[in-house]
Amino acid sequence: MAVVLPPKASQYTRARMLHWEIMGLRAAIGFLVLVAAGALAVVGHEVLTPADALEAGPLIVEIPAHEGVLAIAERLHRAGVIRSRVGFVGLAMVHGSARHLRAGEYELERGASTLGILTLLESGRVKQHVVLHPEGATVAELARTLEGERLATSEAVARLATDRAFLATLSVEGPSLEGYLFPDTYQFVRGMTTEEILTRMVQRLRSKLGPDIAARAEARGLSVHQLLTLASIIEREAVERDELRTISGVFWNRLKLNMPLQADPTVQYATGKERRTLTRADLRLEHPFNTYRNPGLPPGPIASPGLPAIDAALEPAPVKYLYFVAMDDTHHYFSSTIAEHNAAVARYRLARAR
Numbered sequence: 375m376a377v378v379l380p381p382k383a384s385q386y387t388r389a390r391m392l393h394w395e396i397m398g399l400r401a402a403i404g405f406l407v408l409v410a411a412g413a414l415a416v417v418g419h420e421v422l423t424p425a426d427a428l429e430a431g432p433l434i435v436e437i438p439a440h441e442g443v444l445a446i447a448e449r450l451h452r453a454g455v456i457r458s459r460v461g462f463v464g465l466a467m468v469h470g471s472a473r474h475l476r477a478g479e480y481e482l483e484r485g486a487s488t489l490g491i492l493t494l495l496e497s498g499r500v501k502q503h504v505v506l507h508p509e510g511a512t513v514a515e516l517a518r519t520l521e522g523e524r525l526a527t528s529e530a531v532a533r534l535a536t537d538r539a540f541l542a543t544l545s546v547e548g549p550s551l552e553g554y555l556f557p558d559t560y561q562f563v564r565g566m567t568t569e570e571i572l573t574r575m576v577q578r579l580r581s582k583l584g585p586d587i588a589a590r591a592e593a594r595g596l597s598v599h600q601l602l603t604l605a606s607i608i609e610r611e612a613v614e615r616d617e618l619r620t621i622s623g624v625f626w627n628r629l630k631l632n633m634p635l636q637a638d639p640t641v642q643y644a645t646g647k648e649r650r651t652l653t654r655a656d657l658r659l660e661h662p663f664n665t666y667r668n669p670g671l672p673p674g675p676i677a678s679p680g681l682p683a684i685d686a687a688l689e690p691a692p693v694k695y696l697y698f699v700a701m702d703d704t705h706h707y708f709s710s711t712i713a714e715h716n717a718a719v720a721r722y723r724l725a726r727a728r
Contacts, residue, residue: 421461421488427454431484436564437495439477443467446475446495456488465489471496479564502561507575509557509680510609512648516555526568534568544576547599553606553675554579582681590688603671605679605687610639613704618686620708623693633696635665643676 427433435453437446443466447459456462465488466472475492478500482491503523507516517531534540535551546554551572556579562571583598591601604625612618628635641652644661657664663672679687695708697715699722707722709715 421458421465423457424485424487425455425457428482428484428486433482434479434501435482436479437475437477439565441477443472443475450491455482455486456491458488462488462492465492469496476500477565500563500565502563505560505562507555507557507560507678509683510606510677511557512643512677513550513552513555514648520562520568520571523562525562525564525566526571530568531572534572540569540572544573546576547597548603548674550674551576553602553678555678556582557678557680583684587684587688594688596687599674600671601684601687602675602679603673605684606675606677607635607637607639607665607672608686609679609683610677611637612683612686615682617706618682619689619691620693620695621698621706622686622690624695624698624708626690627694627696629670631696632669634667634669635671637665640665640672640676 433453433455435450435455437449441449443463444459447456447462447466450456450462451459463472466475469492471492475495476498478498480491480494480499481501482494486494503525505519505523505525507519513531513535514528517526517528517535520526520531521528536549541548541551544551544554548554555572555575558575558578560571560575560578562574587601588598591598594601596604604622608618608622608625611621625635625637638652640663641656641659641661642648642650644659644663645652645656647656657666660667662668663676665672693708694710697709697712697718698706699709699715699718701707701718701722707718709718
């Protein structure tokens with residue numbers, strides 16, 4: 375025989391069951407909140423704490439173009455510069471920058487947190503490579519420097535430096551960019567094209583020359599191309615700055631007499647020996663840049679002249695010298711006659727033989 379509960383007892387039982395259900399739900403929610411809070415605390419700690427790799431010192435990372443936030447997070451995690459991929463992605467979403475992180479090469483500071491790294495990628499402050507192109511340096515030397523910094527290959531620089539179409543876009547008269555790359559300290563970023571790098575250097579030359587120097591060159595019967603050619607030879611011959619105008623005076627005197635300039639740096643350029651000692655065979659080389667065989671200026675510059683050398687080409691010292699020979703590693707002895715010059719050469723050779 376079934377037992378029938380009173381209506382009040384049934385209501386009481388249902389209320390108790392609902393109560394326990396609510397209590398269980400609250401406990402589950404509380405547990406989930408605790409788990410979430412714990413996970414959030416862990417992620418927060420990982421976001422704010424620098425990764426071990428950055429505790430030792432700064433690191434370089436490269437972010438390719440068109441890479442999404444998930445791939446960037448994976449790349450940074452593999453590099454050991456962030457502790458949590460989830461934390462990086464979540465932080466980027468909170469910042470609203472997940473779709474706007476900028477590609478490039480970044481130098482991460484020692485002790486940088488995930489937040490600091492994200493802020494850097496949001497800003498696009500990529501690493502600047504300082505490149506020094508000194509006075510008297512050649513295109514070949516620049517090519518090696520750029521390749522050493524992994525900014526361009528030597529082959530790409532050499533190819534563009536003689537590319538007729540590229541030279542035409544820059545209004546370069548000569549057979550190459552030699553002499554048109556202004557000697558200066560530059561800041562380049564990885565990802566720039568070789569065209570952009572070389573164009574910036576030519577534009578720097580244009581801005582430095584200006585209409586005044588072009589007018590002064592014209593007054594001396596020189597085009598800008600011829601001016602750069604003469605200045606580049608003066609630049610490579612002079613060691614001490616106080617000899618620039620005197621060496622210029624010697625070359626101007628020879629040009630007026632239609633004498634060969636007999637400048638060793640032009641033969642070094644023709645033979646590819648750059649700054650090495652020449653042989654007698656080198657001086658007999660049939661080459662347009664060999665100023666021992668050909669009078670007048672060579673077809674183009676042999677290096678990048680600085681403003682002092684350009685100014686010296688325009689304002690030679692009023693001297694009667696026709697010859698000079700090195701006395702030591704920095705100074706030259708200047709002569710007006712061949713007899714005096716030969717005596718100076720003999721003294722130089724004797725001093726070197728000792």
